[in-house]
Amino acid sequence: MDNLEKYLSNLPKPKLSRLVDLKIRFRIYRFMIWKGMGNSMSTLLHPHSFWLRVSYMTLIIMIVLGSSAVYAANNDNITPGHSLYPLKKTIETVEQNLSLTKNAQVNTLNKLSERRLKEAINLASEDIEKNDNEQESNSNIKQNLDELVENLNEAVTISQEIGDQDKAQQVKENIKEKNENVIKYLEDLGDIARQKRDHEISDKVDEAKQAIRKYQKILEDDEKSSNKKEDSKKSLWERRSDNNDDNDEPLKNSNESGRDDFSDEGRDEDNGSD
Amino acid sequence: MxxxxxxxxxxxxxxxxxxxxxxxxxxxxxxxxxxxxxxxxxxxxxxxxxxxxxxxxxxxxxxxxxxxxxxxxxxxxxxxxxxxxxxxxxxELTENIFSTKEDIKKIEVNYELDLVLKEINGLEDSDKEILLMRFVDELTNPEIADLLDKEEGAIRTKISRSLDKLRKKLEK
The missing domain is CATH 1.10.1740 (Rna Polymerase Sigma Factor; Chain: A)
Incomplete structure (x- = not known):
């Protein structure tokens, strides 16, 4: 053994087999992927930046408020006295303010009227089951019925302000249809009130029914008067076409008078829309 | 992300x-x-x-x-x-590394190398470890010093002494 160091340096040095190398690499990459994802999740779940935390809190508050708002706005069981009711009313106010056209305003009012009525029915039904806080519940039912009548009155008023006759007619038809539903619901509520022998609610229901019938009558009268206008228009056109058949001179006169009539009518419509 | x-x-x-x-x-x-x-x-x-x-x-x-x-x-x-x-x-690192003939066959060492390995195993743990580090792991003296937390000079001396011990064993 003259050169011991050389012998030692030549000791066998086997390498890691390719298969094992691949196995280790696979384990390393797998760990890296999970670890990397874990880090990202950890940063998301445990934010270190102040603004990130603020953003998270804001987002969480928005999600909670948003989901509560959606839940409250679409749930008839959220009645006066419920903790989410103020939120529901706030959303309704926003909804009303966002209704820009008269048509949309009427639709919103109709929807709200129906909602108030359903709430009133729920309140009355709950009261039968629980039979507590009767006074407060009755007061809420009355308040809801007042609001219902108020909304319907407003809807009718707005419908009368719509200049376009066709649109106005369509809106009025909608109101009439809704009112029929409302009357059905009111009858249900009346039944509940009678079951409870609650005369105050029964009276209030009757009042609301009367108010709705009054609005129905107003709408029907409007319809009749608009029909009359249509008829007069038609007859005017018929007269004008007859004159056209006779000679040219009367045609000129009739055209002039026709124009006057139309311009009067146009003024009427303008006044109406104003 | x-x-x-x-x-x-x-x-x-x-x-x-x-x-x-x-x-x-x-x-x-x-x-x-x-x-x-x-x-x-x-x-x-x-x-x-x-x-x-x-x-x-x-x-x-x-x-x-x-x-x-x-x-x-x-x-x-x-x-x-x-x-x-x-x-x-x-x-125990003092045991024969190549305990069976199959083990020897696995790494295909020649007779002289086999002899060297056997004698290394006969050394004290510290001598054997430092020789393996120096000649098998191919670590430099400073690296071994760093690993063992010792002075480089002490490592050089230790390697030299361990080699002498091994040489004496092989000469017997």
């Missing part, structure tokens, strides 16, 4: 990435274990895999100003000690 991207870059791309270190040291660590677990390839492979995963788990805390080699050998040494302790397989 940005964090994830940065993490993957740090781990998988570039000179200082974990994958590049793995590429450089995988065979050395395997060899380190192979010579210390009685040339049991399966055990050496498992231990190599475990050491790199252990290193990967704490790679984020690794100070890149330090030597990766010293760090990975330190992990390997601790892992080996744990392996003996937990598995209660007290494989």
């Amino acid at each position: 940005v964090n994830l991207f940065v993490y993957y870059i740090a781990m998988g791309v570039g000179q200082d990435s974990f994958i590049s270190y793995y590429e450089k040291y995988k065979d050395k660590i395997y060899l380190y274990f192979l010579y210390r677990v009685n040339f049991n390839r399966d055990t050496a492979e498992d231990l190599t895999s475990e050491v790199f995963l252990k290193a990967l788990k704490s790679f984020e805390n690794f100070d890149h100003n330090r030597s990766f080699q010293a760090w990975i050998y330190a992990i390997a040494h601790n892992h080996l000690v744990n392996y003996y302790r937990t598995a209660k397989r007290e494989v």
